[in-house]
Amino acid sequence: MLTQAWQETLPRETLSFDVLQLPRQPAQLLILDEVRIQFRRWEGGGWRTLRTATHLMQRDLYALHPAHEGKTLIYTDGGGWIYTDKEIISDEPTRTVPIGRLVDKEGVARAVCFDHHEQAPYYYVLEKPLEEDEFFIEPEEIYAGKILQSIVMSLPRLAQSFRNFYASGYRWLCRYRWSAKEPARVYGVAPDRLALLELRPNRRPYNAWQLSFRSLGAPRRENALVVRTGDPKNEGRTMLLVMRATNTQVQLSAYSV
Numbered sequence: 001m002l003t004q005a006w007q008e009t010l011p012r013e014t015l016s017f018d019v020l021q022l023p024r025q026p027a028q029l030l031i032l033d034e035v036r037i038q039f040r041r042w043e044g045g046g047w048r049t050l051r052t053a054t055h056l057m058q059r060d061l062y063a064l065h066p067a068h069e070g071k072t073l074i075y076t077d078g079g080g081w082i083y084t085d086k087e088i089i090s091d092e093p094t095r096t097v098p099i100g101r102l103v104d105k106e107g108v109a110r111a112v113c114f115d116h117h118e119q120a121p122y123y124y125v126l127e128k129p130l131e132e133d134e135f136f137i138e139p140e141e142i143y144a145g146k147i148l149q150s151i152v153m154s155l156p157r158l159a160q161s162f163r164n165f166y167a168s169g170y171r172w173l174c175r176y177r178w179s180a181k182e183p184a185r186v187y188g189v190a191p192d193r194l195a196l197l198e199l200r201p202n203r204r205p206y207n208a209w210q211l212s213f214r215s216l217g218a219p220r221r222e223n224a225l226v227v228r229t230g231d232p233k234n235e236g237r238t239m240l241l242v243m244r245a246t247n248t249q250v251q252l253s254a255y256s257v
Contacts, residue, residue: 001257027233042234063101112137152229173188
C-alpha cells in the first residue's frame with residue numbers, strides 16, 4: 001500500500017503545479033502562481049529555480065511530454081506554450097478548460113478537457129485526419145486501460161458519468177503504475193484521504209484501502225487540492241503527488257509503495 005515518501009512546503013501563493021520529465025534530463029517541478037510559472041530542479045536538498053515564464057491570471061497547470069509530434073507542451077486554463085531547451089514559445093490553448101492529462105495507448109501525452117454541454121471529460125487528437133477527433137472518457141475506460149496507460153484528472157461536479165465518485169467525496173482520479181512490472185491501479189483523492197478504488201456496478205467506487213491525511217486547517221477557497229504524478233526529486237520511481245493548501249501554507253506530499 002502507499003506510504004508518504006516525503007513532504008515539502010511550497011510558496012504560499014502557489015496555485016498549481018506539475019512535473020516536467022524530459023528524456024535524459026533531471027525532472028523539473030513547475031509551480032504556478034498568479035503571474036508566473038517557475039521551473040525548479042531538486043539540487044543539494046532544495047529547489048533551484050532554472051527559469052520563469054509569465055502569464056496573465058491563470059489558475060491551473062499541466063505539462064505534457066511527449067505530446068503529439070514529440071512536442072513538450074504546457075497548458076494552463078487559458079494559455080498554451082511549447083517548451084524547448086532555449087525558449088518557451090506561445091501556442092494555442094486547449095479547446096476548453098483542461099482538467100487533467102493522460103498518456104494514451106500509443107504513449108502520447110494529451111490534455112483532458114471538460115465539455116460542459118455533454119457534461120463529460122474528453123481528450124482530442126490533433127495529428128490525425130479524423131472526422132471526429134474528440135473522445136469522451138468513461139469510468140470503465142479508465143479501469144480497463146485499453147485506450148490509455150495513465151490519467152490524472154479532477155472530477156467536476158457536473159461530470160455525470162463520475163457523479164458517484166464526486167458524491168463519495170473524491171475530487172481527483174488517478175490511474176498509473178509505479179513501474180513497468182506493476183499493474184496499473186486507480187486511486188481517488190478527497191480533501192481528507194487517498195484511497196485505492198475499485199469500480200462496482202452502477203459506476204460506484206468501492207474503497208479497497210485508504211490513507212487519511214493529517215489536517216492542515218481550513219482549506220482555502222481556490223485550488224485547495226491539486227493532484228499530479230511524477231518524480232520531481234529524480235528518485236527513480238513515479239510518485240502520486242498531492243498538494244494541499246490553506247490560506248497560510250501550501251504543502252506538497254509524495255506517496256509511493
